[in-house]
Amino acid sequence: MAAAQEGDGRRYEALLHEVRPVVQAYVRKRLPSDAAVEDVVQTVLLLIHRARHSYRAERPFEPWLFAIAKNALRDHQRRGGRRARREETLRDDLRRHADPDAPGDRARSASPESGAIARELERALAKLPASQREAVTLLHLEGLSVDEAAQRVGTTRGALKARIHRAYVALRALLAGDAT
Numbered sequence: 230m231a232a233a234q235e236g237d238g239r240r241y242e243a244l245l246h247e248v249r250p251v252v253q254a255y256v257r258k259r260l261p262s263d264a265a266v267e268d269v270v271q272t273v274l275l276l277i278h279r280a281r282h283s284y285r286a287e288r289p290f291e292p293w294l295f296a297i298a299k300n301a302l303r304d305h306q307r308r309g310g311r312r313a314r315r316e317e318t319l320r321d322d323l324r325r326h327a328d329p330d331a332p333g334d335r336a337r338s339a340s341p342e343s344g345a346i347a348r349e350l351e352r353a354l355a356k357l358p359a360s361q362r363e364a365v366t367l368l369h370l371e372g373l374s375v376d377e378a379a380q381r382v383g384t385t386r387g388a389l390k391a392r393i394h395r396a397y398v399a400l401r402a403l404l405a406g407d408a409t
Contacts, residue, residue, distance in 0.1 A: 231286035251297050259302055272301045353403035361396035364389055
């Protein structure tokens with residue numbers, strides 16, 4: 230790392246290739262999904278690059294590396310937990326709406342209450358502007374990531390996140406009966 234700090238690009242590239250499997254093994258022990266592992270590993274490599282100026286050659290490299298990996302993993306898990314708490318109820322309702330006869334949902338879709346919820350949700354979705362309805366469909370019915378959905382509609386990640394946020398607010402108001 231000290232050589233990389235002095236501008237030796239070849240040694241820096243070798244360092245990144247060397248630490249990648251170490252970071253990958255560390256993260257894989259803590260996350261079940263291969264996609265999540267890869268996301269965190271990429272984040273760690275990016276953070277190493279951004280923080281390379283903070284490494285002190287007189288100190289051991291591994292604690293510095295694992296502090297970055299630990300923080301990236303914690304941030305990933307924190308984001309995932311917030312996202313799951315925020316989106317789970319809506320996601321389940323939307324899936325039932327999309328395919329009420331899906332295996333495992335037959336008992337719930339057979340009840341009059343779930344049918345009413347699906348119809349109410351369908352009416353609320355129909356009242357959303359097309360761009361917001363599209364964001365809900367891509368993220369929750371098709372299960373795309375924000376990046377994938379943004380790419381599909383030809384917009385930025387931030388713009389798509391703003392659309393989905395506005396859609397959530399509008400759906401809450403519509404389903405609560407605050408708007409028509």
